[in-house]
Amino acid sequence: MLREAALRVTRPRVAVLSAVHAHPHADTDSIIGVVRADLGEVSHQAVYDVLRALTAAGLLRRIEPPGSVARYEARVGDNHHHVVCRSCGVIADVDCAVGTAPCLTASDDHGFAIDEAEVIYWGLCPGCSTALSS
Ligand SMILES: [Zn+2]
Ligand SMILES: [Zn+2]
Numbered sequence: 731m732l733r734e735a736a737l738r739v740t741r742p743r744v745a746v747l748s749a750v751h752a753h754p755h756a757d758t759d760s761i762i763g764v765v766r767a768d769l770g771e772v773s774h775q776a777v778y779d780v781l782r783a784l785t786a787a788g789l790l791r792r793i794e795p796p797g798s799v800a801r802y803e804a805r806v807g808d809n810h811h812h813v814v815c816r817s818c819g820v821i822a823d824v825d826c827a828v829g830t831a832p833c834l835t836a837s838d839d840h841g842f843a844i845d846e847a848e849v850i851y852w853g854l855c856p857g858c859s860t861a862l863s864s
Pocket of ligand 2 (some may be wrong): 754755775803809810811812822
């Protein structure tokens with residue numbers, strides 16, 4: 731994947747990519763934790779730089795729901811959406827609402843060629859709604 735994106739293959743890049751694969755929607759701090767468990771001491775800055783490079787190359791997607799820190803995922807390019815728990819902040823993937831991207835037709839596209847609709851569904855996850863009702 732790194733080679734296809736014309737990025738040099740380095741151990742931090744491979745480690746960050748596989749950390750995000752294994753932990754979708756992880757924030758930077760948890761990614762740093764996983765990478766350190768794998769490679770030993772790696773600086774925050776190094777991980778930030780790798781996350782930025784991989785996101786710019788289209789290998790990672792950065793999402794930032796309001797009220798949350800930035801999170802990263804390796805599922806890119808399919809215009810999927812997210813459902814976020816208002817209480818604990820857990821995030822899950824939701825496929826395109828209807829078929830293919832952008833999956834929502836703007837009432838007025840203002841002449842733009844629209845390729846993405848960013849939708850966040852908000853609610854309570856099963857764990858939190860159970861805790862509330864008991
Ligand atoms: Zn929750
Ligand atoms: Zn996702």
